[in-house]
């Protein structure tokens with residue numbers, strides 16, 4: 080049996096949600112991730128250090144009592160009312176590691192997001208000054224911009240100006256989905272990086288739309304055409320330290336995805352590294368998985384790499400068709416289908 084031993088990975092983009100969902104999401108994230116950058120898009124969102132620390136406590140209370148435990152790294156949710164003092168407090172803490180820019184209306188729970196990125200510039204200046212990374216959901220929201228073009232337009236309109244105006248800002252373009260984004264990040268300075276999900280490496284929009292509409296493949300930014308998928312595979316497996324693992328595992332109750340207006344988000348945390356291993360193996364680049372999953376993320380954030388390892392076996396198994404999420408159930412990505420890699 081083929082075996083793969085890699086340094087313990089971290090997840091640099093995950094949604095753990097809150098309340099009775101937490102025991103489930105936290106247990107899945109704890110299977111092997113050392114640390115997790117925890118997205119702040121709760122309702123209400125995590126807007127300041129006090130709210131971040133309270134959420135962190137709720138996560139810690141939900142950690143499994145035996146076995147490995149993931150360490151939550153908290154993130155602030157930027158709003159039109161975020162102040163430079165909010166940034167200073169967060170940067171001085173040892174619990175908050177970044178702040179997240181959601182353009183208002185761009186994605187799940189982004190209603191409190193930023194309505195004018197230019198008005199946010201003083202806050203971004205503070206992030207540059209204090210060295211707090213800016214994490215970006217990079218999509219414009221204009222009704223007249225095609226949903227498949229929203230990431231590329233965001234790069235031209237907003238990311239390029241931010242990068243020019245704040246040359247020392249640490250910035251992560253989250254869950255990139257286009258060749259345009261991969262190119263932008265590759266060509267940018269070393270303080271600009273990107274996370275890539277397993278599902279954007281494994282799938283393109285045909286998987287979601289050809290032969291029937293499959294709501295469990297619907298996430299934002301939306302899956303693009305296969306040439307973009309190939310660009311993401313190339314970026315993730317290139318060995319460039321600018322691209323690292325962020326699952327964007329985002330659970331939604333099954334009935335909220337299988338409905339007339341379904342939610343965006345795919346649940347992958349139950350088999351995240353297994354799905355990435357499959358994608359890297361398909362590209363014949365398994366040797367590049369460890370650095371993508373375990374080195375480049377902590378290097379970018381200025382944190383130590385994990386010192387222990389995990390082991391994966393090449394061994395086919397059937398993914399569960401559904402999983403509990405508090406009092407709801409979720410249909411995980413790949414539910415009921417075969418997975419190729421298994422955690423030892």
Ligand SMILES: NC(=O)N[C@@H](CC(=O)O)C(=O)O
Nearest residue numbers: 094186187298299329343344
């Ligand atoms: N990716 C998604 O489709 N959904 C995420 C939000 C996000 O990361 O944009 C969620 O919170 O459900």
Ligand SMILES: [Zn+2]
Nearest residue numbers: 186216299300
């Ligand atoms: Zn997002």
Ligand SMILES: [Zn+2]
Nearest residue numbers: 094118327329
């Ligand atoms: Zn996300």
